[in-house]
Amino acid sequence: MFDASLVKDLAEMMGKSLTFKDIEAVGGYLFKDHGFSAHDLAGVDHKVSISPLNAARHLVEECERKGRLEDLFAFVFELDGVPLNGRSVRLEGIEHVLYALSRSGTYYDFGKRQFVEYGAGKKSLAGWGTLRNGKEYPIAVASVDICQNSELVKKYKPAVMEKVYYRLWDFLKHRLDIHDGRMWSWAGDGGLFAFRGDRREVAAVSCCLEILYGLPVFNLQPYKPIRDDICLRIGMDSGPVKFLEDTGRIVSEVINYAAHLEKKGTSPGALSVSDEVFERLPETLQSVFTAKLEFEGRTAHSSA
Incomplete structure (x- = not known):
């Protein structure tokens, strides 16, 4: 479902749209770990600065290792337009990621909050599996x-x-x-x-x-x-x-x-x-x- 190019696009979208603190909050939610640390994933001292893009890449890699990639995609998609750490999240490039996903034969149904495989029925989707209601x-x-x-x-x-x-x-x-x-x-x-x-x-x-x-x-x-x-x-x-x-x-x-x-x-x-x-x-x-x-x-x- 998620090829290497799509996974790379997700990490880049997170790096551009989320702060370092946001990314750690996402990791903490996914792994039910309030002490989740991007520094621990990267294997560096907590005094070392990590950019949001590198933090996102480390989180994506961890989700791949632990079979949580689908959960990460879904959680990040749902962040668009909702408050996180005192600000409203705007995911830069989300339409590109959704469209790339749709070309793989899958789309994310925001109403049901789940991934749906449509195969031959792709062309029947009024929004191409990409457009979001009300946007x-x-x-x-x-x-x-x-x-x-x-x-x-x-x-x-x-x-x-x-x-x-x-x-x-x-x-x-x-x-x-x-x-x-x-x-x-x-x-x-x-x-x-x-x-x-x-x-x-x-x-x-x-x-x-x-x-x-x-x-x-x-x-x-x-x-x-x-x-x-x-x-x-x-x-x-x-x-x-x-x-x-x-x-x-x-x-x-x-x-x-x-x-x-x-x-x-x-x-x-x-x-x-x-x-x-x-x-x-x-x-x-x-x-x-x-x-x-x-x-x-x-x-x-x-x-x-």
């Missing part, structure tokens, strides 16, 4: 809508359109998985996609363009139970979003702008993005957006 993160959001859906429902009846939605959902989910995106909501005729990470805008735009360019092939499939083509329009923005495990309850200006841009500023079959998204794209992807517009006081760019 704010930079997210690229895409609002997706089926054009003229009301007319299609009237023409083919809801029961038939439900089959279309199911097939479309499967088509969209496959593209999302490729780009490590998440479907935060889907209500049949549209939904919300989310992307995280340093290249979130590139991943989001690439994914959505693949969806739009792949729709003609989807429309040719014999399993699609209607003759009319499905057409989508997509609006996108990027910025800080407060994550909630119940993603349907997330309220954000980023989500609002993406939804408004999709509904009022995007043509059928097109992708529109805010200037914040556009500026973080390479020139090759920027070239797709041939139209520039002012929308709700901000600059946006559209593929049509």
